[in-house]
Amino acid sequence: MSKTITIDGKIIPFEDGQTIMDAAMAAGVYIPHLCHQPEFTPHGSCKLCTVNVNGRNCSACTFPALEGQDILNETEELIEDRKKITQMLFVEGNHFCPSCEKTGNCQLQAVAYHLNMLDNHFPLFYPDREVDASHAEVMIDHNRCIFCTLCVRASHEKDGKDVFAISGRGIHKHLIVNAKSGLLKDTDIDASDQAVHICPTGALLVKRTGYQVPIGERIYDHKQIDQVALAASGSRPVAALPPSMAVGTENIKHGE
Amino acid sequence: MANKIRVATTSLAGCFGCHMSFLDIDERMLQLAEVVEFDRSPITDIEHCTNCDIGLIEGGVCNSENVHVLREFRNNCKILVAVGACAINGGLPAMRNHIPLEECLNEAYLDGIGVENPKIPSDIELPLLLNQVHPIHEIVKIDYYLPGCPPSADVFWKFLTDLIEGREPSLPYELVHYD
């Protein structure tokens, strides 16, 4: 008999060594996340994946699944608070979606859509951040970086390089690159590096690929991020989702 | 209909794109006209709004006049709605927030390329620019938000019909867009 946890009353099997996120995804249960990607060492920083485990808040992406865990995921309170955390990410940077090439393919935006975030709630910071367009093929728009460190991990773990790092403390955190000049062009990055393609937002972009897919036909224009994430992780098909989560894809295709 | 719902609209630091999108509800405008009457709005020429039920605001706040207009709307509309990216987060006009106002004015009126008769306009009829562009929720209390750049005609329609028919307005996934 395999071990199990329950998430919102549903019994979910897990294997030793799996996190709550691993177990949930494998069973087709979506827990919102931004700094997590299945193939990478979990980071636990965005806190969007916070679930309530036996009365205590834990990050699903880092916390091990253990026998006896009674987990709350889709409560009104958690959804509302995740929305506020997402709003924090929006006000902290400069996210002008209409002028961003990533729009429609952006996970930050998609999570916000999924959580029905309609406003920013908090005062905006309008931080002064740079764009690094020095490299021939790849650019960084620091305005859109959410410090998820996925590029840092991808460069280190998958590309065998250390092109990126997060520097600074507190609200002064920022992304830096491994070059004396501090510019991307002087690093050993390559447009085919996984690090370039892992960014959940429009902070890292490959040049000259803009608008190849028209707005309105992009990933999250058609599907909610829960479906996309679960499908990508190879978990059970979307049809197995409880009705509340399987939003009418039909309507979406006809909209816009 | 005796008591029509009074709606006012305006554009602050915006491009009227949201208004254009609103007009995209096309023939549904006729249906709307049966229950709604427009007060101050670019489509009516009424200069000040009075006693409205709904105020739709496009654009962020970039100058003193925007502040006055926004306050007039807040005082005269029961429900105030931030419409579009600029009203909600400052939008494209807020991209100037990273350049000190002094530099902006210098470049535009004093030492920019092609400037003739360099002089900062000082006519007292002109509104003064604020240091930064602000979303409208930082100046007055906002009741509802319609994101999008612009929000689609369906967003306007869904929102207004919800309100008119006495439902709590909500936007389903397919209508939520920031672009």
Place this chain on the structure above:
Amino acid sequence: MKQFIQGIIDNNQYQATHLLQILRQIQSHYHYIPEDAIGQLASLLSIPRTQIIGVVEFYSFFHLSPRGQYELLISDSITDHMLGSKDLLAYLAGKLGVAVGEVSADGLVSLDKTSCTGMCDQGPAGLVNGHALTHLDRAACDKIAELVKQQKPLEQWPGELFQVDDNILKSGLLLNQPLEQGAALRTVFRRGIKETLAEINQSGLRGRGGAGFKTASKWQFCAEEAETQRYVVCNADEGEPGTFKDRVLLNTYADQVFEGMTVCAAIIGAKQGFVYLRGEYLHLYDKLQNMLAQRRQNGLLGNDILGEGLDFDIEICLGAGAYICGEESALIESLEGKAGIPRNRPPYPVTQGYLGKPTVVNNVETFMAAAAIAVNGGDWFARIGTEKSNGSKILSISGDCARPGIYEYPFGTTIQTILNDCGAENVQGVQVGGPSGTFISNQEFGRKLAFEDLATGGSFIIFNTSRNILDMVHNFAHFFAHESCGFCTPCRVGTSLLQKQLDKIVEGHGSAGDVVALEELCQLVKNYSHCGLGQTAANPILTTLERYPDLYQNKLKEISYEPGFDLDAALETARRMANRDDAGAHLAQIEVNEHE
């Protein structure tokens, strides 16, 4: 420069784990970390340059651009404020001719604020090139300005500027009977290791750093780990504003603290120990090193301690200005030469700590108590205190009282007793446990010092009735925003938002919904943050809001909404440039009847 840096690297055996210590030396020599040094370090230590920059930009005491030859920092602790540090800072800035946060044009001197330096009983305090300055007043500032002008080397500055007093004003169980050197270890070897752990267990000793975890259990867990390479770490980061007892313990009772660490090493089977000493306590460094050398000489450290086959030594690592490094997993990261970012838990340090090996982290006072328990036995300790809190607690008392300093009390002592002892009058309230602790009002002085009532790492700041509580809250909110490591969203963004929202209310721009919004934000930061810093950052607001709701409400305007910034001031640039001052060139902060 090349040679200088090569020398430092040689001395540090090319160990990247020593990065902080290496950077400290470079900063102290050049007053910044030069670009060339970064390149050289990266290649010598075989680490990416980004890791070095990441560390430099994380710690307050490292800089990528030059600071003054004399780096002056003034403590921004609320206790220093209460002693007039704000005026003094302005005065000093005037005297030195340099703005706060700036470097003088000639590069001679820089001036800035810094988080609490742990001299709350002898402030206003500061640091010059890392060395503690105490009892600052205008005369001292005049002197400092003169010394800087004459470019006198620090060694020639008068000693009284650097005079640090212990101020032990009430001794109890521990402070009354310091151990003789080696006494604890001899008892351990005589009694037996297991038996000693049993005594510590019997004593009921709980961690003195704040969280109050049972010390014997922590040591036992660590000892039971399969991995045999284990470490002992003494947490002397003492960054909580208002705490300074570890400073005194390390000044006067260090031998006993080292002995406690060695007892721990014997019990858990560790060969290496570290004291993580906050950078602000640089003045203790040489003294502690001498003490360690002396212990080595006396066979109490090193190989085959007391001929009993125990090998253990202690290294002292200095911090570089980061409160978060007091959090045990951030501390371990820092010991490894990295930015102090708290780890995900599990695994806990007892299973995977320093370099991934089982590690015990304890507070200075915990080790000191453990050594005493090893000698005197568990019952000796357990008979003092309350049911859940055995033994005594050493407090750092500061703020509005006649006799600030160090006081040791049995657990269970009432706040009123403490206030009487230190000569506090007209008390409005006490901040127990520092900013991350609890504010109690003068209605609650019957409450007791105990884990089950008022837990504290030792900070005890008294506010009399002349003080504005919101000034304190404001100071603490800025402290947390400044010290947040920035790893997780709710704390990184939330502490900044808390600061903004509080500023809005305190500066009188708050309106009806603003206190509710503040409270909501507090809950969010508290419930979703990754570590204790974020989880407690809202405490000053929450605990004062609970006790003085009117204080906040009275700041609010009778209107439904007000901008959080000064509208009219936001027109100033445009007004000046257009050369206007007519009525239309101004904006009222709130609506004043627009329909005239």
